[in-house]
Amino acid sequence: MTEMVYGTAPVRAGEPILPRWWRTIDKWAVSAILLLFGVGLLLGLAASPPLAARNGLDPFYYVNRQMFFGGIAIAAMFIVSMMSPEMVRRAGVIGFFGAFLALALLPFFGTDFGKGAIRWFSFGFASVQPSEFLKPGFVILCAWLMAAGQDPNGPPGKTMSLLIAGTVVGMLAMQPDFGQAALILFAWGVMYFVAGAPMTLLLIVAGIVGFGGTVAYEGSEHFARRIDGFLTAEIDPRTQIGYATNAIQQGGFFGVGVGEGEVKWSLPDAHTDFIIAVAAEEYGLILVLCIIGLFCLITVRSLFRLTRERDMFTRLAGTGLACLFGVQAMINVGVAVRMLPAKGMTLPFVSYGGSSLIAGGIVVGALLAFTRTRPQGRIGDILTKGR
Numbered sequence: 001m002t003e004m005v006y007g008t009a010p011v012r013a014g015e016p017i018l019p020r021w022w023r024t025i026d027k028w029a030v031s032a033i034l035l036l037f038g039v040g041l042l043l044g045l046a047a048s049p050p051l052a053a054r055n056g057l058d059p060f061y062y063v064n065r066q067m068f069f070g071g072i073a074i075a076a077m078f079i080v081s082m083m084s085p086e087m088v089r090r091a092g093v094i095g096f097f098g099a100f101l102a103l104a105l106l107p108f109f110g111t112d113f114g115k116g117a118i119r120w121f122s123f124g125f126a127s128v129q130p131s132e133f134l135k136p137g138f139v140i141l142c143a144w145l146m147a148a149g150q151d152p153n154g155p156p157g158k159t160m161s162l163l164i165a166g167t168v169v170g171m172l173a174m175q176p177d178f179g180q181a182a183l184i185l186f187a188w189g190v191m192y193f194v195a196g197a198p199m200t201l202l203l204i205v206a207g208i209v210g211f212g213g214t215v216a217y218e219g220s221e222h223f224a225r226r227i228d229g230f231l232t233a234e235i236d237p238r239t240q241i242g243y244a245t246n247a248i249q250q251g252g253f254f255g256v257g258v259g260e261g262e263v264k265w266s267l268p269d270a271h272t273d274f275i276i277a278v279a280a281e282e283y284g285l286i287l288v289l290c291i292i293g294l295f296c297l298i299t300v301r302s303l304f305r306l307t308r309e310r311d312m313f314t315r316l317a318g319t320g321l322a323c324l325f326g327v328q329a330m331i332n333v334g335v336a337v338r339m340l341p342a343k344g345m346t347l348p349f350v351s352y353g354g355s356s357l358i359a360g361g362i363v364v365g366a367l368l369a370f371t372r373t374r375p376q377g378r379i380g381d382i383l384t385k386g387r
Helices: 002-006 017-024 027-054 061-081 085-109 130-149 157-173 178-194 199-219 221-231 240-251 275-306 312-336 354-370 379-384
Strands: none
Touching: 027 061, 027 275, 027 354, 061 354, 085 130, 085 157, 085 312, 085 354, 130 157, 130 178, 130 312, 130 354, 157 178, 157 199, 178 199, 178 312, 199 221, 240 275, 240 312, 275 312, 275 354, 312 354
């Protein structure tokens, strides 16, 4: 009866953590995430051997590393998903400040790996990209501040979150990493809107972003080159976008066949930023639509479950993480099909990359923790709270 009225599962006294977790978790979302990881391994088998050959490594070197980091990511996802929202909040805030410190140290100790943007710490055997781990912590911290700001005598949470967002976006833009900066700003804007932000302020922020984009275009050759390449009517077939576009056209509905694709031999980022081009060429539109469908399933189901959540922090943090996850996937696919300028952004759980995989596991783990069914209390208690 309780579930029919409140749409949640009641707490059973003395119930062990694993049965309670299994009973309250979104099983459809968990299944979709595991399927995405499986698809990533499948595409890694196709896309990474050419890169390994160019670097003189074992053909399955990158696939084995993806399995290793993916195992850590899946473990992190399950561990975080078993936490309460309060535990996720504490871990997220601590994680944010740790990642923020790492981001601040990048100009002094970071490397660009020849890509023109200092985004990584290199340790020889592995590299770490702090911005990937900053994203979930940023969303959780800003959600906490916004929720606290709505309490009587609470802090100016929305203003504080805006200052944090501006600082983080500025640091990312200096790398330069405009893709991650835009993603961070989008996640903040969604949470700010859900928290009841006035449209006037959102329009002002949008205007500032537009002005910042103009300044970046005029002052950054790297940024201007990507925008010009996107806006031009002609596609240079020797660029990554040119190779990806040709591969998608060649793939058609059913693909050219497993292992028969050519784009993986031409694209340096075929295993990361342009993994969707490999999927389109070898497996066709069918697999691409399946991948998009899995991302939509996770994002939409999470947002739907959050509509029943009455705790403000949980609702804001869950919404921010769901949109962060879904929009990152949309940007990656949009770049490959030339609907968006090149961003240098991975496809969560599908692209190769240790930082991306582990940080993605933390993101979806926190999202699963926020969307677990739990007692919400009576509506009257919520309405009278704070009086």
